[in-house]
Amino acid sequence: MGKTKILENWTFTRSMPAPFDTEVLRRGKKDSTEESCLSVHNKMTRGRRATLNSVTLRGMLLAADIINGKSKGAMGVETENGQICRYYVETVDSSGAADEIRIFIYDPKKGNWRAAVKKGEMLSPYPRIGESGASGKEMFLLLAYGSMVQGPIHDQEFEDSFRTFVREKDKGFPDMDLAMECAFLCCDNLYRRLENRDSLGAAGIPFRNDEIAAGNVTVIPTVRLKNGRYAVTRTDYGTFRVLERKEAVKSSGTIGELKSGYNRKFPLDEREKDLVPALPENYQVPVEVTEIVEAVLHTPMRVFMSAGESGTGKTTNAKMVAQLLGMPYYFFTCGEGTDETDLVSTMIPNIGGKEARPEVELPTFEDMVMDPASALERVCGNYEEEISQEEAFQRILSAMYQTGFQNGQGEKDYVMVESSIVTACRRPSVIEIQEPSVITKPGTLVKLNGLLDDGAAITLTSGEVVRRNPETVILLTTNMGYKGCRGFNESVLSRMRMIHYCEPLTAKGMVERVLKRVSGMERKTLEKMAETVCEIQKYCRTEMITGGVCGYREFEDWVWASLVQKDICGAAKRTVVAKAAPEAEEREEIYKTQILTKFEVESGAGGVKAA
Incomplete structure (x- = not known):
């Protein structure tokens, strides 16, 4: 009803x-x-x-x-x-x-x-x-x-x-x-x-x-x-038993304050260590990131989605999740023509520059007898406490066969390169799948269902069956409602364990974020510019202007361009206004009603002031 x-x-x-x-x-x-x-x-x-x-x-x-x-x-x-x-x-x-x-x-x-x-x-x-x-x-x-x-x-x-x-x-x-x-x-x-x-x-x-x-x-x-x-x-x-009464309410904290408590402390090789994001430790951790990390730590949930306008911090949040967990970060960007094969691998010409995978230090026979789980972890990265000697031996043989198969690709005219999605699924990692909603080919994302399920396995073009590492976190990030974006197949959507809809940043939020990245402009001017961006958004909705974008990225570009050009109105025309509307008449109207009415150039001084 x-x-x-x-x-x-x-x-x-x-x-x-x-x-x-x-x-x-x-x-x-x-x-x-x-x-x-x-x-x-x-x-x-x-x-x-x-x-x-x-x-x-x-x-x-x-x-x-x-x-x-x-x-x-x-x-x-x-x-x-x-x-x-x-x-x-x-x-x-x-x-x-x-x-x-x-x-x-x-x-x-x-x-x-x-x-x-x-x-x-x-x-x-x-x-x-x-x-x-x-x-x-x-x-x-x-x-x-x-x-x-x-x-x-x-x-x-x-x-x-x-x-x-x-x-x-x-x-x-x-x-x-x-x-x-x-x-x-x-x-x-x-x-x-x-x-x-x-x-x-x-x-x-x-x-x-x-x-x-x-x-x-x-x-x-x-x-x-x-x-x-x-x-x-x-x-x-x-009487509350869990939600106890407290006098003071503290914030969630910064990356530097929280990372020690969330770090999974997985053993990483040098290449994987280089892939762990290194965002500034004074970045404030958003609620969405805390919720995802908490779910990873305390539940079997490993598949998440973030949807929202461009510039709301979806990719930054994905990197923050990886940094807090101490895990390597990978990303895969989807396009209109992305098909099922692209999601797992691609074939590229062999130009002779492909290096063999580094040799893995194999476990000894004694290692296999005494601790088969640790022997398997050394080769595959998975520690399975209850695994038998026979099963561990078979898994190690399979992994070494695949290594030899990959090294042997250098002798062919074309080599198969696995996608970052598959690479991330082999070892504990965070993989961000960007813009899956732009894919036009029906059923493409359904190919991923094998990795999104709890069973977590997918078959490559080589015939190898890749099982998703149980600690790998998959994050789908998408701009819902934009031109070219489409809805998800219900079978894919139902596999999202948690979905966050990122709200557009307020003017205050834009200013706080840009102050961490840009210096050299007065806060009062930044506040005025951020309010103008929000008013342009409202104007476009009221006038039903579609096909453009106006958000945090446009605001930050405007700030950078203003610092370089020393002309806040001219910078607005080439950044915020240029992307707000597709038609010249609409852009001109936005410039006249939303920019010139609020700012003017101080001739000679190179500064700006409110109109």
């Missing part, structure tokens, strides 16, 4: 919780057209009705039990300058040997969700939400709590009805007609405020559906819990 992930059809077809299942069976329906059951946000003109949603109802019942003190768990908020910036909930399942604590965090400004499951000392991702997976009822628990208390998503209609629902639940629902009326109204209220969030304005509930479209809720980084990044400043119900 709904376009929001947690309101899809399966959420309505799941069995109803007691005692509402019996009442629905008695009535013979789970919808109502009675006015007292309909939310004020229900704007339907025909067939106006409210429908019970099983997942919503289960979340409400769980919230009621925590409020009434009949279930373990907690609900609270974090405030900044007196305003709620995050909502927090914990639920506790004590049915197993150890308590399972489910943690959810919601940002009402961005509509973002974070979640994790703690069992014993292990912190793991929340199960995938879907028809055959988790229900996501904890999300409705949190939304019910947030709609009941004063704050950004408070709704008076919901509060009045839900408080009655909670009281009736505490008494055991003696009046089922009243309970059903409250259930209908609350379900209808949350459904309308989620589904119609864009048209309802302030009454709508912000919800980043694109972040959980595949059913995966972004995991809460362990480091964020330890350093107090997520801090409950007010507890309204229950």
Whole structure:
């Protein structure tokens, strides 16, 4: 029924919780057209009705039990300058040997969700939400709590009805007609405020559906819990066991501060050491990078995607992941004509300059007998603790055969060169696959499914079967929505374990980033230029100008060109304006309305000033 992930059809077809299942069976329906059951946000003109949603109802019942003190768990908020910036909930399942604590965090400004499951000392991702997976009822628990208390998503209609629902639940629902009326109204209220969030304005509930479209809720980084990044400043119900209250909130830190804690310390040869990125250690680590690294450290997740506009830092983030993990970084850039063969290897003319692979120090017979796992690691880079002597010997023979095959290519007219994707999959590495969405040949990316799966194997043109090193991290980065970019095959998209949609940089973010790369210009001027870039973006959207680009890269180019030319307006014409629109008339209009109205050249002095 709904376009929001947690309101899809399966959420309505799941069995109803007691005692509402019996009442629905008695009535013979789970919808109502009675006015007292309909939310004020229900704007339907025909067939106006409210429908019970099983997942919503289960979340409400769980919230009621925590409020009434009949279930373990907690609900609270974090405030900044007196305003709620995050909502927090914990639920506790004590049915197993150890308590399972489910943690959810919601940002009402961005509509973002974070979640994790703690069992014993292990912190793991929340199960995938879907028809055959988790229900996501904890999300409705949190939304019910947030709609009941004063704050950004408070709704008076919901509060009045839900408080009655909670009281009736505490008494055991003696009046089922009243309970059903409250259930209908609350379900209808949350459904309308989620589904119609864009048209309802302030009454709508912000919800980043694109972040959980595949059913995966972004995991809460362990480091964020330890350093107090997520801090409950007010507890309204229950007692938090994981999200302890903290007075100070620290930032995620820089590369220099975090790399020692994240480094995997894999043995690397000299060539691999040279491939580990060396970004400045004072670079601030973004949340997206921390989440990916935490997922790599604490879960089997190894395949990720970052999508966003050009210049939002997707490639820099990929390099940062490799640097924090202490792993070599490879990249593969896709093009319109990239086909299945290009993804794994290419044939190039043999010009006699191909050097043989360096010889590997082979393990001795004694090494094979005493420690077959270490012997295999010396040749292949994989340490498999339970491997037998026979299997290790076969794997070593296969690796040496492949080395000889590659060295023998020098005797042929053409040699096969494996792609950086395959090279990265042989040893612990980070491989960034850039712009896969521009590929036009159908089914090309499906070839990669063998490496994206947990089985992780792909067959080369030589017949060799390459198994992805279990520690190799694959990052797909793409500019969604640009000309030439296409959607992904569903089989590829479903294999992305986590997807980050990078938001365009704000004017402040642009200034902070460019100050780390450029010097020689006053901050006030940089702020004015960054604001102008943002206004050009808005102007192009308003005037429906397409086919151009205007983002951080254009801003940085403008800054560099201004320093060289000493003419901020002339530099803008050749950088920002030149790429903002394809038509000459559109570029001229942008230059006149967005540049000349804000800047002018100081003749003779070579400086700039605001107009």
